[in-house]
Amino acid sequence: MIKISYAKAINLALKESMKDNKSVFCIGEDVGFGGAYGATQNLKEEFGHDRVRNTPISESAIIGFSIGSALCGFRPVAEMMHMDFIAIAMDQVVNQAAKMRYMFGGKAKIPLVIRCGVGGYLNAAAQHSQSLESWFTHIPGLKIVAVGTPSDARSLLRDSIEDDNPVVFLESLALYDKKDEVPEEYIKNPLGKAEIKKKGKDITIICWGYTVYQSLEAATNLFEKYNIDVEVIDLKTLYPWDRTTVFESVKKTKKVLITHQAYERNGYGAEIATEIYNNCFNILLKPIKRVCSLNTPVPFAKNLENYVLPNSEKIINNTRDMFI
Amino acid sequence: MNTNYSDLLEMYKTMIKIRLVETKVMKLFEQSEMPGFIHSYIGEEAVAAGICFNLNQKDMITSTHRGHGHLIAKGCKLDLFFAELYGKSTGYCKGKGGSMHVADLDLGILGANGVVGAGSAIASGAALSIKMKNENNVAVAFVGDGAVNIGPFHESLNLASVWALPVIFVVENNGFADFIRTEDHLKIDKISKRAAGYGMPGHTVDGNNVEEVYEISKDAILNAKNGKGPTLIECVTYRHRGHYEGDPQPYRTKEEVDEWKKKDPIKLTEKILLDNKILNNEIINSITNEINNEIEDAVNFARNSSEPELEESFKDIYTDLVERDNLV
Numbered sequence: 001m002i003k004i005s006y007a008k009a010i011n012l013a014l015k016e017s018m019k020d021n022k023s024v025f026c027i028g029e030d031v032g033f034g035g036a037y038g039a040t041q042n043l044k045e046e047f048g049h050d051r052v053r054n055t056p057i058s059e060s061a062i063i064g065f066s067i068g069s070a071l072c073g074f075r076p077v078a079e080m081m082h083m084d085f086i087a088i089a090m091d092q093v094v095n096q097a098a099k100m101r102y103m104f105g106g107k108a109k110i111p112l113v114i115r116c117g118v119g120g121y122l123n124a125a126a127q128h129s130q131s132l133e134s135w136f137t138h139i140p141g142l143k144i145v146a147v148g149t150p151s152d153a154r155s156l157l158r159d160s161i162e163d164d165n166p167v168v169f170l171e172s173l174a175l176y177d178k179k180d181e182v183p184e185e186y187i188k189n190p191l192g193k194a195e196i197k198k199k200g201k202d203i204t205i206i207c208w209g210y211t212v213y214q215s216l217e218a219a220t221n222l223f224e225k226y227n228i229d230v231e232v233i234d235l236k237t238l239y240p241w242d243r244t245t246v247f248e249s250v251k252k253t254k255k256v257l258i259t260h261q262a263y264e265r266n267g268y269g270a271e272i273a274t275e276i277y278n279n280c281f282n283i284l285l286k287p288i289k290r291v292c293s294l295n296t297p298v299p300f301a302k303n304l305e306n307y308v309l310p311n312s313e314k315i316i317n318n319t320r321d322m323f324i
Numbered sequence: 325m326n327t328n329y330s331d332l333l334e335m336y337k338t339m340i341k342i343r344l345v346e347t348k349v350m351k352l353f354e355q356s357e358m359p360g361f362i363h364s365y366i367g368e369e370a371v372a373a374g375i376c377f378n379l380n381q382k383d384m385i386t387s388t389h390r391g392h393g394h395l396i397a398k399g400c401k402l403d404l405f406f407a408e409l410y411g412k413s414t415g416y417c418k419g420k421g422g423s424m425h426v427a428d429l430d431l432g433i434l435g436a437n438g439v440v441g442a443g444s445a446i447a448s449g450a451a452l453s454i455k456m457k458n459e460n461n462v463a464v465a466f467v468g469d470g471a472v473n474i475g476p477f478h479e480s481l482n483l484a485s486v487w488a489l490p491v492i493f494v495v496e497n498n499g500f501a502d503f504i505r506t507e508d509h510l511k512i513d514k515i516s517k518r519a520a521g522y523g524m525p526g527h528t529v530d531g532n533n534v535e536e537v538y539e540i541s542k543d544a545i546l547n548a549k550n551g552k553g554p555t556l557i558e559c560v561t562y563r564h565r566g567h568y569e570g571d572p573q574p575y576r577t578k579e580e581v582d583e584w585k586k587k588d589p590i591k592l593t594e595k596i597l598l599d600n601k602i603l604n605n606e607i608i609n610s611i612t613n614e615i616n617n618e619i620e621d622a623v624n625f626a627r628n629s630s631e632p633e634l635e636e637s638f639k640d641i642y643t644d645l646v647e648r649d650n651l652v
Contacts, residue, residue: 025456050456056486061445061479068449068463071434072384074456091476095439096446103425104435105417106640140641164643190644240645 002184007176009150010039010115013157014077016186018047021075024161025051028062028079028115036081037117037176059085063092066112067100075111075161082128083116083170090135097166098141112166113157118146119210119261120309121174126297129305131209131262136168137239137271143191144238146170148212150180152195152236158186167191172210172261194242196249200231203255203319206246206272208235211259211291211310218315228323238268243275250280255322256288259310264292286322291315327535329602335377335534336593336603339369341615342393343590345402348619349392349409353569358409360422365393367532367564370589371496372397374537374559375464378545384432384450384463386443389424390496390563391436394466399431402622412629419632420640434463440501441471444480444493451484451491451554462548463491469558470501472515481522481556488553492544495556496531498563503575519556531559532589561589 004012017024025047026040032054034041044052055062059080066076080086086093093114100108120129136142143165147153153171160167197212198219207215212234219230231249235241250256256276258269273288294308346366352358365372368390376397379385387394395405400416408415409423416426427435434450437443447465454461471477472495484491495515499506512518519526525544529536537559544555562584566573597603638647 053487056479056483058479058483060476061448061483064442064445064476064480065449065452065483068434068446068451069453069456070449071429071446072450072453072457074453088475091439091442092445096437096442100427100435101643102640103417103421104427104429104640105415105420107417107427107429108435109643140647143642 001181003179004150004182005177005179006150006153006172007038009154009182010157010171011041011043012182013154013161014040014043015046017158017161018043018051023073024075024077025053026077026079027053027055027066029055029057029081031079035079037173039115039171040079059089060092063089063097063114067092067097067110070110070112071100071108077113077115077161080114080116083118083132084127084130086114086116086132093136093142093168094139098139102141109164110166111164113160113169114167115169115171117173118170119172119174120298120305123300123302123305125300129298131170131260131293133168133170133238133262134266134268137268141166142239143167144170145191145236146209146238147236148172148175148207148209148234150178151182152234154182155186155189156191156236159189159191162188163191170209174210178213191237192240192242194236194245195234196231196245197234198230198232200229200253202229202253203257203322204231204233204246204249204253205315205319206233206235206256206258208238208260210261214310214312215259215315218312218319221312221316222319226320226323228319230319241272246272246276247279250276251283254283254285256284257291257315257319257322258288259291259315261293261310263295264290265295267292289318289322291318326539329597329600331377332535332593333597333602335373335538336590336597337611338373338377338397339534339590339593340611342369342372342396344612344615344619345396346392348623350565350569352623359411360409362423362569363390363567364565364569365390367584367588368496368498368561369393370534370537370593371494371531371559371561372466374534375494375541377538378542379432379462379464381431382459382461384434384447384461386434386447386465387436388440388443388466388468389436389438390468391424391426391466395426395433395436398433400426400428400433402618403625406622406626407629410626410629411631412626413632413636414625414629418636418640420636441467441474441477443467444471444477448480448484448489448491451489452487454490455487460549461490462545464494465491466494466496468501469495469497469506469510469515471495472518473509481524481554484554485522485524488551490548491554492541492548493554493556494541495558497558497560500563500567500575502567505575515558516556522556524554524556526556526558528558528560531561532587532592534589534593562587
């Protein structure tokens with residue numbers, strides 16, 4: 001094991017993928033200078049500017065050029081500095097990358113990864129803080145990954161680059177400095193596996209991205225203070241998602257709380273909850289709870305942002321409510 | 325005249341083929357035999373024929389919702405083409421794409437596209453791959469005049485120019501963006517003037533003159549292949565049919581359409597070839613008959629093909645997953 005930051009883990013995955021496969025290249029705003037948050041540091045120095053391509057501030061072109069090159073055999077890794085900006089490239093992601101293989105009757109292959117800086121706790125306000133995964137989980141043809149630890153950042157980014165389909169890859173910007181253990185060797189896994197980050201028997205908490213550490217912290221507290229034994233499932237891949245692991249856990253604990261940093265309204269938690277109701281309705285002892293961002297734009301002021309976004313305290317309180 | 329007659333004859337045949345296919349499509353659609361939206365290329369044949377005559381099989385194109393002409397000029401197979409327009413399992417896209425999404429990657433056709441302007445970015449990406457692989461090919465993005473006011477067009481031309489990519493942006497100015505006249509959506513008289521803003525050469529040519537289209541694009545393609553970057557070519561032409569088949573066309577008069585029909589690109593080329601005794605009525609008939617036979621065979625192939633199985637709905641969404649979540 002090595003102990004490295006989440007940003008360094010992303011950087012390591014890119015470096016390893018680029019070394020392994022000459023068709024992998026990075027493209028995006030400032031990626032040749034390490035990227036706005038350091039994920040592509042030193043890549044241009046190692047692989048040259050042909051494979052680490054700085055672009056103008058042109059999100060549609062970043063994604064569209066990536067699609068064209070992917071059609072011709074490359075494996076582009078495009079960076080959206082903040083996921084909020086992907087709105088500008090929406091047609092290319094949703095109508096082009098996601099649909100081409102289908103519309104062309106299976107002839108095209110688009111091995112494209114779109115790395116998106118995601119989420120709040122940066123005091124960056126409403127246009128630089130969103131978690132927009134549910135825009136993309138809605139679209140057939142895309143795979144969606146959201147990683148919450150350095151270890152998963154490294155392995156799932158590599159898995160995503162190896163995947164032959166367009167992958168929207170969510171990186172929590174507020175986790176970039178977070179250090180944790182990462183295995184030295186990468187072992188390839190197909191996308192779509194959740195991980196039970198902590199075993200438990202009383203309630204299942206389903207989380208991804210930034211809410212993974214929050215859920216683990218909440219789980220420790222809930223056990224120490226209230227003797228509630230939480231099972232924490234990190235979904236990791238939001239589509240295709242690991243129904244087996246989730247349903248098995250729910251059948252054991254009979255209680256579910258879903259937490260994500262995206263807005264609660266129409267958030268992906270609603271889809272997971274519906275599927276749990278469809279498959280485990282008779283087993284559930286309580287209605288499913290969701291701990292998500294409140295349905296407001298993300299505000300600037302620190303106290304407001306903390307109020308609006310989910311945190312471990314909210315997870316603890318909502319979990320306790322299910323045992324009263 | 326720079327183009328030799330045998331080349332001109334080849335381009336003439338391509339134009340005739342496009343015209344006859346489109347005429348057949350029009351009839352089948354009117355008879356309700358063919359489903360979907362049909363955007364006819366009739367009147368604009370010289371653009372596709374002139375540009376694509378410069379291309380080899382490894383050169384790539386992106387096309388538009390009005391794409392039949394480009395596909396035919398790039399060599400698509402008519403049986404698979406018609407089967408796709410009929411929504412049959414034997415079609416280019418197994419019946420899942422239709423008129424606006426025909427693609428043949430082996431022929432360098434990276435797809436017709438239902439979103440205006442989107443192809444300019446995708447063709448540029450293809451050109452980026454050519455450059456990164458150090459290949460001696462070119463990509464062509466066909467777009468209409470309606471595309472030049474959408475963001476991705478601007479983003480693509482700028483970045484393709486910055487990176488000196490081997491891509492040609494061909495704007496077919498057919499007078500209308502949907503129903504809106506070019507002069508009502510553009511303040512400049514020539515779209516090629518935009519090229520200066522992107523730092524690339526720009527040309528406006530008579531899009532009904534196949535020779536002119538061919539000669540201008542030949543030079544542009546040579547430049548692109550020699551590392552000199554992209555060119556913007558505006559081809560001024562006219563859409564004989566409405567925006568879509570069935571369009572009541574309240575935005576123009578029959579007189580205006582008739583006036584443009586006098587400048588029909590096929591008639592113009594035919595006259596040159598007749599005057600120079602390359603063609604005569606007998607040869608024209610034989611060319612027409614041969615193509616019509618090919619079209620009849622293709623239509624029969626499409627008619628006799630089976631519809632896709634319902635199971636097909638779930639396939640080809642991903643390379644490795646078959647979506648059955650919603651299978652009832």
